[in-house]
Amino acid sequence: MEHRCALITGATYGIGKAFAEALPVTTGLVLTGRTEAKLAALRESLAHDGRQIEIVLADLATEAGRDRVIAAAEAAEIDLLINNAGLGRFGAVVDNPLAAEREMTEVNVVAPVVLTRALLPGMASRADVSGRRAGIIVVSSVAAFQPLPFFATYAATKAFDLLFAEALAGELAEAPIDVLALCPGATRTEFFRRAGLSDGIFPHIMDPEIVARRGLDALGRRTIEISDPIRRAMLAPALTFRAVKRVAIRLVMKRVRDRS
Numbered sequence: 691m692e693h694r695c696a697l698i699t700g701a702t703y704g705i706g707k708a709f710a711e712a713l714p715v716t717t718g719l720v721l722t723g724r725t726e727a728k729l730a731a732l733r734e735s736l737a738h739d740g741r742q743i744e745i746v747l748a749d750l751a752t753e754a755g756r757d758r759v760i761a762a763a764e765a766a767e768i769d770l771l772i773n774n775a776g777l778g779r780f781g782a783v784v785d786n787p788l789a790a791e792r793e794m795t796e797v798n799v800v801a802p803v804v805l806t807r808a809l810l811p812g813m814a815s816r817a818d819v820s821g822r823r824a825g826i827i828v829v830s831s832v833a834a835f836q837p838l839p840f841f842a843t844y845a846a847t848k849a850f851d852l853l854f855a856e857a858l859a860g861e862l863a864e865a866p867i868d869v870l871a872l873c874p875g876a877t878r879t880e881f882f883r884r885a886g887l888s889d890g891i892f893p894h895i896m897d898p899e900i901v902a903r904r905g906l907d908a909l910g911r912r913t914i915e916i917s918d919p920i921r922r923a924m925l926a927p928a929l930t931f932r933a934v935k936r937v938a939i940r941l942v943m944k945r946v947r948d949r950s
């Protein structure tokens with residue numbers, strides 16, 4: 691499926707950059723992050739005759755940064771929102787600096803909710819008018835499926851992302867908007883170094899290009915995509931049960947909504 695214009699948060703490195711590189715040249719881009727040189731180089735490498743590529747420098751941990759991204763995405767009339775930016779901080783909650791715990795929550799939780807809420811009405815009305823489906827990808831993690839001591843806040847933020855995307859998919863089931871929770875396993879990016887961990891501890895690590903590709907392929911086909919085939923096989927029974935539960939809960943909640 692081709693989209694007209696995509697907003698990708700956290701496009702400077704890793705999975706976000708891979709998303710930008712994987713989208714077809716016919717899709718315009720709004721790329722955000724805090725590292726200007728990286729975004730400018732990416733824009734140059736992806737430039738194509740007439741292609742609209744905008745970069746927005748913004749700290750998503752701040753309201754001002756989020757507002758700037760929303761304004762640029764609205765102006766570009768995006769029809770694909772990729773909530774990808776995120777960070778982790780390894781260590782016990784009591785030992786981690788409060789500012790780091792707060793930043794994780796702002797970027798991993800508040801930003802996807804605020805961006806989605808602000809951009810959804812425009813995306814929905816443009817999809818209705820044009821007859822083209824829009825899409826929302828929320829990058830969660832396999833860390834979302836269980837509590838992770840010493841990575842507690844990170845795993846909890848990713849569990850939030852997963853539940854948010856699944857519920858949003860239920861709310862938009864009859865709208866021309868596809869919603870996907872993308873749950874990568876360990877992926878070779880800047881993430882672990884920034885989180886204070888070595889990615890050498892993982893026996894199996896994926897390339898961000900494959901993770902992004904799988905996410906784009908899954909959009910409109912599934913609600914949850916587990917990128918890592920080993921984790922996917924391990925989680926398969928739980929995912930089947932979860933899908934059944936999702937359908938049943940949606941019917942109940944829809945009835946509650948209709949009666950309220």
Ligand SMILES: NC(=O)c1ccc[n+]([C@@H]2O[C@H](COP(=O)([O-])OP(=O)(O)OC[C@H]3O[C@@H](n4cnc5c(N)ncnc54)[C@H](OP(=O)(O)O)[C@@H]3O)[C@@H](O)[C@H]2O)c1
Pocket residue numbers: 699700701702703704705706722723724725748749750751774775776777778793797829830831832873874875876877878879880881882884898
């Ligand atoms: N790598 C993994 O193993 C893995 C596994 C599961 C899920 N994930 C998820 O995948 C997503 C992408 O992570 P990645 O692995 O590609 O990590 P990464 O290489 O560290 O990239 C993270 C991106 O998020 C941006 N970002 C971080 N803090 C930000 C802030 N305060 N404001 C704005 N942008 C910010 C960074 O841009 P700037 O620094 O330029 O701002 C960067 O572009 C995250 O949501 C992560 O939780 C990663």
